[in-house]
Amino acid sequence: FFFAFLFVFPADVKRAHLLGCLLHRAMEKPVITVDGDAGGGQILRNGFSLAALAQQPIKVVNIRGARTPPGLRPQHLEGITMVNRLCGGRLVGAEQGSCEVAMWPQGFTSGDFKVDTGTAGSCTLLAQIALPCLLFTSGSTFSGRGGTDVNWSPPIDEMRLCLMPLLQRFGVQAELTCVKRGFFPRGGGEIKLTVAEGHCGRPLRPISMTDPGTLSRVYGQAFAAGANEAQQLDHMIEEARRVLRGRLAPEIPIDIEKVLETPDTASGTGTAITLVAATDTGCLFGATQFKDPKQRLSSADCGAKAAETLLKEVGGGACVDQFVQDQLLIFMALADGTSEVRVGDLTDHTKLAIQTAESLLPCKFTLKPEGATTVISCEGVGLTAPGCFSEEAKTRTLAPPPAVATTSQDDSHLDNGGAPHDPPNAGGKGKGRGKGGGKGKGKG
Incomplete structure (x- = not known):
């Protein structure tokens, strides 16, 4: 089947690219080790999603090491297990309370992926980890059960009305629907994410959002x-x-x-x-x-x-709000070419997302302050299939993994089902989702 497919492939360049990708993915890569206490749930979401797309083995250690209790919570476990199923990988240490987990990704598979947090834990955060991976299947769906509108996490309506339309600029063709709302403490909500057409063979488009307009x-x-x-x-x-x-x-x-x-x-x-x-x-x-x-x-x-x-x-003076800025970065890193977006104050989530992306993908971010705003530029990897980068991206080297930060936004407190209280062992003050789920000043 492989040789038949190879010889009927229409263009010589594409045929050579496909063969190169297959050989590249077959090569043994060293495991990249990331300190999980540098960003809690965000490290796990971004890290495992990007590792799967890069076909890069990853190990996260010291997971929530400064918290009581430390280690993986149910929501984290459900998310990384789903990614491992999607990329057909091998997962070690994936159990509740584990402080170290590793994944060796392999070939992607299409299908219907279902995750149930079993609590009011945010299913919108699970959609964040699923979407980049689903884009590089031949058409898949994700169904998540839990909290759709809970504190300290993206509300489902804001994802539907704001984030998803912005992702269309990259060429993302996906639909996010709320089947049933779920709140703290019961949960019981459900969302569905459908990717009608995958991006295998065609990378995401770069975006340019530097003019806020009127x-x-x-x-x-x-x-x-x-x-x-x-x-x-x-x-x-x-x-x-x-x-x-x-x-x-x-x-x-x-x-x-x-x-x-x-x-x-x-x-x-x-x-x-x-x-x-x-x-x-x-x-x-x-x-x-x-x-x-x-x-x-x-x-x-x-x-x-x-x-x-x-x-x-x-x-x-920015072009997106502070809570969307970090969610765009993964797609900028995957796109083919240079993307630009003007943001306001850089959030801790944004800084950590940049570090995580550069440590797992050969992408390059640049920050250019301009008055009260900053233009974030990214030279993307031009991903056409898991592990397949553009020729230019292959010449770049990976940055060191994120180090433990003294203060960072974290959603580890969502593991109790999104209870409306401050996160345990909260760090210094920063911009975060305020109590009651509203956006505003909260503890970082």
């Missing part, structure tokens, strides 16, 4: 699940509109959809509002605020807080 539209969605929540939605939406209208030009449309969930579409009780701002150059900014009883915020306060957060993001 605000052209604000839209979003406010939902309520639970009998006592529905009556609060109108106050939330009205206050968000009032704050936005007081600061925006009258001709800018504001469209906020009201959604009343049912027991068939939501498990448990929860209320939130997600707002997205779009500019005439295609930039998108998102802001979400959950209604958390422990914060004692009224529904109107939640609407106002989401609007204020959105306005701050739009007015900062």
Whole structure:
């Protein structure tokens, strides 16, 4: 089959490239060791996803070493096990509480991959680890069960309305849907990620987002699940509109959809509002605020807080909000050519994502400060299949793995199901998702 496929391949260049890729993947590579205490869950998500795509053996040691208890938690374990299934790899040390885990990736396989956290642990974080790998199959789906709208993790609506449209710029053809919402402490939510067409044989396109442009539209969605929540939605939406209208030009449309969930579409009780701002150059900014009883915020306060957060993001001169910036970096690293994106303050997640990518892929990031913003440039690897880089990328060397940081954003506290409290052993103050799931100042 291999030789038949090789000789019917249409172009000599492509045939040589395919053969080179197969030989490259067959070569034994040394294991790259990463200190897992440098970034907790983010190291595991980005590290294993990129290692699978690079066909690079990886070992993560000292996993959550400074935390009590240390080691892998259920959500981390589900994520790396899924990646290992997807890349047909060999996994050692993958058990709850393990402080060291290693993976030797092999050939990718297509299929329907299902993960259940068993708690209210974030299934949107699991989608983050799945999507880059699914793109290089011949068409696969991911189904994740757990929390869709929980603290300290990307809300499903913000991923649908903000992140996924931005990824279309890379040529990503994928659909993310919320089958059922899930909240703390019950969980029970479900999301589905479908990749209709893979990117094997054709790399992702580079992007250029350096001109923030002019605000052209604000839209979003406010939902309520639970009998006592529905009556609060109108106050939330009205206050968000009032704050936005007081600061925006009258001709800018504001469209906020009201959604009343049912027991068939939501498990448990929860209320939130997600707002997205779009500019005439295609930039998108998102802001979400959950209604958390422990914060004692009224529904109107939640609407106002989401609007204020959105306005701050739009007015900062960047092209994406601070919570999306690190999520774009993997795709910039995989793309063929140089990508550029203008961001505001560099988050700890962004810095760690750059270090992780450069230690596992022969990509090259450059940071160029310009006033209150920074332009992140990346020379991507032009991935056409797992382990297959462009000729230019093959000439680059890998950077050292990330070292332990004194402060970093981490989501290890999500392992208890996304409980609304500060993370244990929190470091210094930094920009993070504030209590109640809203975006704002939180402990890093």
